[in-house]
Each structure stands twice: as C-alpha cells, then as structure tokens.
Amino acid sequence: MKQAFHSQPGTHAPSPAAKSPNTQSVGNPQRTGWPHFQEIFMLSALSPEDVRTLKQYLLAQARPGPWEFHSGVLTSQTPEEICTNIIREKLLEYLPQEVPYSVQQKTVMWDEGPNGELVIEQKLLVPKESHVRILIGPKGHLISQIAQEVGRNLMDIFFCEVQLRLAVKLLK
Structure with missing residues (x-):
C-alpha cells in the first residue's frame, strides 16, 4: 500500500x-x-x-497566478552558473567519497576568443595534496576527461565552440 x-x-x-x-x-x-x-x-x-x-x-x-518568468526564458541561471554546475556534476560523477564535496571552484577567465569561441578557465581548489592527485588522475587523464566532457556539454548548451581549461590547485 x-x-x-x-x-x-x-x-x-x-x-x-x-x-x-x-x-x-x-x-x-x-x-x-x-x-x-x-x-x-x-x-x-x-x-x-x-x-x-x-x-x-x-x-x-497548484494555484493560478502570473508566471515567474516569461515563457521564452529557459533558466534563471547565468552562463557562468551553468558552467560551474556542469563541472560540479562531472566532479560528483567521477570522484570518490568526499573528494568532490571538498572542491572549490573559481572562474578565472570567461572571454570570447578571436574566432568567436568561448574561452573558459576555472581553478579547482582542493584542501589536500591527495585530492590533487585523485582529481588529476594518472598522467592527467581524469581531469582531461572531465574537461572534454564538460566542454562538449557546454558546446551543446551555448551553440558555439568552447575551450575549457581546468587547473587543479592546492587550497592555501
């Protein structure tokens, strides 16, 4: 029941x-x-x-009333928030245990490149050296895979080429 x-x-x-x-x-x-x-x-x-x-x-x-947003509005998030959330999603998907929850994200650059592409750089700050190693992965493969997947997702969302750089740093 x-x-x-x-x-x-x-x-x-x-x-x-x-x-x-x-x-x-x-x-x-x-x-x-x-x-x-x-x-x-x-x-x-x-x-x-x-x-x-x-x-x-x-x-x-449900109660009748005016819509909070116009019907043409897809989201109330800024493009930077969308990017940060997609990166966070991939961190949660790929990192074990408490590691993704300890990552602080900081957008360093958000610009249009010379050919109209979106150039994004984000620092991923972690509190422990062991978390740096986990996030980078063997030979940098994990962070590279995360960046590639996020980049593809962002291209689908923003309808333009995206160059995404993720830098992993120890939080000081």
Whole structure:
C-alpha cells in the first residue's frame, strides 16, 4: 500500500493522494523526519497509477497566478552558473567519497576568443595534496576527461565552440 506521510496532521486540506485507495495517510505527531514536508510519496515512475497519484496531488496544490518568468526564458541561471554546475556534476560523477564535496571552484577567465569561441578557465581548489592527485588522475587523464566532457556539454548548451581549461590547485 502506498503511503502519504503528513508531518503536521490537520494543517492542510486532504489531497487527492490521501483519498487514493493506494495511499495511506499517516499523521504521527512524534515523527521527527521530514518535518517541513506536507506529504511524502513512496512511488515508482514505472507505475502509471503512482504517477497519476502524484500528478493529482501536484495539480491540487497548484494555484493560478502570473508566471515567474516569461515563457521564452529557459533558466534563471547565468552562463557562468551553468558552467560551474556542469563541472560540479562531472566532479560528483567521477570522484570518490568526499573528494568532490571538498572542491572549490573559481572562474578565472570567461572571454570570447578571436574566432568567436568561448574561452573558459576555472581553478579547482582542493584542501589536500591527495585530492590533487585523485582529481588529476594518472598522467592527467581524469581531469582531461572531465574537461572534454564538460566542454562538449557546454558546446551543446551555448551553440558555439568552447575551450575549457581546468587547473587543479592546492587550497592555501
């Protein structure tokens, strides 16, 4: 049986999810986990019934009003934020344990090159010498692979050639 957990019983109108035969509302004032969530859904995106239950809940919660952004706006992120987030994504994908979480990113250069390409240089600052070695990888292959993948992603996003340089430095 699916469950919709209520952290604060009686403080909201029942949702369609709570009325669903496959959803059980649980109101436990002793519960300490997830205190800021009105409902929590345990579901599978592979189940059409589960998706329908979530969709009904979201539609019931939606309120009419003006859009926060114009329909032509794809994101509220700056190009620099997009770049930094894509680099962070690759660091999380390739680096083990706590290493990606200890990396500080600093954009050193963001310019247009002589042929219209986007030239980006970012320093990746890490607190330990061992993290420097891990991030660079054997013979520099790991940092090179990360830079190539990020560069390809940025070309797809910005529709121009991108030259990306990543420099790994020990945080001082």
